[in-house]
Amino acid sequence: MAPPLTHDQWLTILRAEGVTVAEYPGWRTRQRDDETGKPFGPVHMFVNHHTGGRDARDVVARDGVPGLPAPLAHVYLARSGVATMCSAGRANHAGLMAVNAYNSFLNEESSHPAPSAASGTVDGNDVAYGIETENRGDGTDVYPREQYDAWVRINAAVCRHHGWSAASVGCHKETSIEGKIDPRGPVEGYGDRGRFEFTPAQFRADVAERLTHPASWSPGSTTSPPKQEETGMDLNDRVLLGDWVPKAWPDDKGLADKQITINTALGGGYAYARRAAETTGALLTEVRALRAEVAQLRAAMTKGT
Ligand SMILES: [Zn+2]
Structure with missing residues (x-):
């Protein structure tokens, strides 16, 4: 159980995890809480989607689709790996979840049963964060390496913040009672791994691996990148001037x-x-x-x- 991330917390945790973040105009006020009268949260899981088409940023963040007003997710993840913040409030992405499937994420169980409407339903938009990842969703469109890497980072950042395990990470096809198929498709590569097929189990394994490292870690490397203090410069650091400066102003x-x-x-x-x-x-x-x-x-x- 956790109160939803604030706008500033979103930016902070994603950047700490090495994600390139953009802010969609108006994202700080755009959410579905007011219109539905339902509050967002407490949140218990993360739901991953594919967009089913290219260049859907405006649709997800601002326009929505007939019968489904925006925002359609909290984060839009482009093929470039750039994440755009669309909302920090209630978003239309998860629809109705099967209770049996939802409980397996709520309780962070190691396996997840196929969603069964007979077990009852819960409004996923009340309890789950959502990300729309740009992909045609036809099963052949490839997720570029940088996109998958950012995708893992975003899920891990949220889990890290809330103290969740990777077992709180789900996919739309694992929770929906409406026969959703997302996400799916081939991934170009990740870390030392070449091309592979997206599966929720592999994705959770990659998020879990990431959570064993600090937020600054990059896959495929066993050591963390050097800290900013060791390579960067402080405003109070002193730098050497060229000889010409004191020659030009000898009395200074x-x-x-x-x-x-x-x-x-x-x-x-x-x-x-x-x-x-x-x-x-x-x-x-x-x-x-x-x-x-x-x-x-x-x-x-x-x-x-
Ligand atoms: Zn979906």
Whole structure:
């Protein structure tokens, strides 16, 4: 049981997991809670979908389809691997779930029975996050490597945040009582693995593997990438200046050690550049005025001769 992720939490956990995130205009206010009068959450699982067509970002985030108003998912995942946030509220993606299947995810069981309407139904849109992954869904359209990688990362990020295992990750075809087939199709590759067929079991295994590593981990590598502190620079770090700087300003005591902080360099650079730009503008104005005067004088002299 968990309260739904806030808008800012979504962005934070996806970026921490190495996902490239875009924000669809209006996504912070777009949700189905108001229209239906039903609140979103508490949430208990993640449901994965394919779009069934290309370039469906606007449809999922803003337009919806007849009889099914947008948002149609919380996240839209393009073939490029870029994730677009569409909503953090209630979204129309899961429809009715079979209770027997839903309970197996709620309780994080190791196996998931085929959804049976006879077991009763639950409104999946109340209790599940959803992602629409761009794919024609015809069983032959390939999920590119970067798309599958981002897909695993997104599911893992949500599980990591809520403290869920990969057993909270499901697919639409595993929960729906309406005979859904998504997602399906070949995957170009993942980590050290070449082409393979998408299956919910393999997907959960990949999410589970990811959850054994820190969020910064990349598949196929046994070590984590170096931390930002080790490779990046701090604004208080000092950088060496070229010899020409103290030579140009020998009386500038601040440059005695031939070092400067990045902060000072950036601030100083901005101030000098701005001053230079303003001075140049003033000079140009004066030059134009002088040229006009010269032209007048020349005209007067020509008349005189
Ligand atoms: Zn679906």
